[in-house]
Amino acid sequence: MSERDEAVSGAAPGTMSGGALLVACLRAHGARRAFCVPGESYLEVIDAFHDHPDLDVVVCRQEGGAAMMAEAHGKLTGEPGICFVTRGPGATNASAGVHVASQDSTPMILFVGQVARGQMEREAFQELDYRQVFGSMVKWAAQIDEAERIPEFIGRAFAVATAGRPGPVVLALPEDMLRDMVTPPADLGAHAHRRADAYPGPDAMDRLRAMLAEAERPLVIVGGSGWTEEARSDFQRFIEANGLPVAASFRRQDLFDNGHPNYAGDVGVGVNPALARRVRECDLLISVGSRLSEMVTSGYSLVAIPRPAQSFVHVHPDPEELGRVYQADLPVNASLRAFAHAAAAMPPVEPRWADWTRQARADYEAWQQPKATPGRVQMGEVMRQLNERLPDDAILTNGAGNYTVWPHRFHRHRRLGTQLAPTSGSMGYGLPAAIAAKREHPDRTVVAFAGDGCFQMTVQELGTAVQYGVNVLILVINNGIYGTIQMHQERRHPGRARFTDLVNPDFAALARAYGAHGELVEETAGFAPALERALKAGKPALIELRTDPEAITPNTTLTALRETARAGGPR
CATH class of the missing domain: 3.40.50.970 (Thiamin diphosphate (ThDP)-binding fold, Pyr/PP domains)
Incomplete structure (x- = not known):
């Protein structure tokens, strides 16, 4: 808090408002950008932005757009996209972007202004219970009722949003809580969140290699979120060393170089019929990062539920996704970075499927040739x-x-x-x-x-x-x-x-x-x-x-x- 603010507010030296503490916590955890539509319910946060010019705040026109921008930021950077909206209609407008973050496994934190604590449970102006509103579409929804606990809640929000299968978190901020004056922790910047990785065990990698050695028509589907350049490079080395055909899941086509001779196309809406047949006909299906959702499996028709007809390896960073829909012969709970690193180091097998991989690429190339359509714009x-x-x-x-x-x-x-x-x-x-x-x-x-x-x-x-x-x-x-x-x-x-x-x-x-x-x-x-x-x-x-x-x-x-x-x- 600046000397001017202390003089104006009469606050004790060394204290700051809940709003100022919240913004300081965001910076301590590495947040560089936030998207918002301003509202009177979180004025103390808006005021605190003045003291953090290094935090890029983008003011949007509608809360749905702001939330989608935050989600896209999270998808692009791997760090939680930050969004601030006001209570009631502001929050419900933002739900469109929160739902994207949920189904796209994107780390995101939505902060919602809330009515004052003494007005709750009276249906005060624009009052909603955000735990109920967002409960089915977020990893965690909570309300910060005590300004002293802001560092705890912010730290947990970053951890939850990025752990396992990433996703959105919603925190409600009572407007009077944001005005409370508190003494910030002396070590506020010393405990920025650290992402925990799950690593594949050596038994899992040995079993994967053995399954590859027995296969004749393997296929890899890559998807999910949380990929890094290093992980992508390691994964490509694994694919090349073993001569495997690889397809991208729905709207994850940038996870593998589409110009690579092992790339076979994307498994999503309007899937190439030849690639759909290849999914059905493969004798070993390896899903790395993808949940194999409805859109990837053509309404769950390409891969049988709950036991796929193919031998099935499922790699996913969240243990709760393993066995949720599909029962794998080899479930591997590992972050994509850790799995890709282990896969790249695995001794390769001698592939017997070179023609299978070449034909998969040829099918993709043929699918890339456009036909003439009605109209003057082709x-x-x-x-x-x-x-x-x-x-x-x-x-x-x-x-x-x-x-x-x-x-x-x-x-x-x-x-x-x-x-x-x-x-x-x-x-x-x-x-x-x-x-x-x-x-x-x-x-x-x-x-x-x-x-x-x-x-x-x-x-x-x-x-x-x-x-x-x-x-x-x-x-x-x-x-x-x-x-x-x-x-x-x-x-x-x-x-x-x-x-x-x-x-x-x-x-x-x-x-x-x-x-x-x-x-x-x-x-x-x-x-x-x-x-x-x-x-x-x-x-x-x-x-x-x-x-x-x-x-x-x-x-x-x-x-x-x-x-x-x-x-x-x-x-």
């Missing part, structure tokens, strides 16, 4: 031009919708930390994630993909991008419909699609109204020059691509879906 060609123009360290973000099939299928991720996409399938994620990524890496190109419906979930964060000079590039793929919903309607109820048409603004003009660069592309030939202008604009830039709603995926049209459904085909 997204396959757009993706080809992007792949040629973007550097290897460019970061691509997206939300949810059929438009995501294009970057997921046709962009080749070369480096770790180049894909920010919600495995939870949350719309509106692309722009907030791009802002967080560009704030963390201002020297790198960041491209946000968004559908016309998806973009309008968080379009107001354009103001945040402009305010902070976060020069992201936004590609809005506008087909005038909620495409995913209409696709499912045509499959289930052909010819009866309803509630999916959208009346949209002029997105390029909207971007310019915010102070960003805006362009409209209505045919493929216009994309390349528009891209160059956008990348050189020196400000946030948006390119709207008008696409034909018939081009619902790279492989089919809405009409074809409708006709197939009417003929009694697959639904």
Whole structure:
């Protein structure tokens, strides 16, 4: 607390407010950035930010966007993304980002302003019980009722958010608690959180090697969170030494170099049928980091529950995930860093599956060839031009919708930390994630993909991008419909699609109204020059691509879906 603050407040020398202590604790644990929408319920924290100019605080337009930015920061850095929101509607708005952190296994801490302690249980203004509100989607939800315990709660929040399977934590902050004056611990900065790793035992690695030696058609699926450059490099050495084909789980494509000859593609929405067959036909399946969720297993159809037909090795940092859905022949509780290091050091086996691995790669290469689709904008060609123009360290973000099939299928991720996409399938994620990524890496190109419906979930964060000079590039793929919903309607109820048409603004003009660069592309030939202008604009830039709603995926049209459904085909 400064001398000025002591004089104004009459506080005893050496004391500080609960709000000031909380911010000091964040800095002691290494927090560098926070995202927020300000609220009167945590004014003492906002005031304390004045004394920590080295803590980058990004003020957002809506709490959902702020929480998604914090989640993206956590996903990109491996450290908890920090978010502050006010009580009631502020907290419930933020729940969208908290849910992303939960299903994406991302470390995050959401701080929520709360009513004063003496007003609780009366349904005071905007009062909620945040333990109940967030209890089913976080690792820990609590309320700090005593300012003296702030260091304890903050330390535990960092530990819980990063331990095992990472995830979100929510802490409620009664506004009067934040005003209480306390004496901070003398050693406040001496006990920053240290992440604990689980290591695979030698018996587990011996058993893994023996199972590999017996296999003829092995397949590795890599996924999860908590990867580092060192772990990725170790894992690649393990794959190369044993000649293994490797697939990425849903929206984790940056965990392995997509240009590597052992890479076989991603197992997610719209999976390559050849890769889906390979999952079913392999005789040894090794899942490293992935939970093998519904999206990875095509609705749990690729891998049988609870006992897979294949021999099954499951590596995961959280013991509670091992055996939760799938019963493994070899469950390995280990952090991804520790497992990758042990796997790289394991004596390799003599592979008998060279042709199996080569064919897996050939299937991927064939799947990468786009076909012509209806309309004057060919997204396959757009993706080809992007792949040629973007550097290897460019970061691509997206939300949810059929438009995501294009970057997921046709962009080749070369480096770790180049894909920010919600495995939870949350719309509106692309722009907030791009802002967080560009704030963390201002020297790198960041491209946000968004559908016309998806973009309008968080379009107001354009103001945040402009305010902070976060020069992201936004590609809005506008087909005038909620495409995913209409696709499912045509499959289930052909010819009866309803509630999916959208009346949209002029997105390029909207971007310019915010102070960003805006362009409209209505045919493929216009994309390349528009891209160059956008990348050189020196400000946030948006390119709207008008696409034909018939081009619902790279492989089919809405009409074809409708006709197939009417003929009694697959639904």
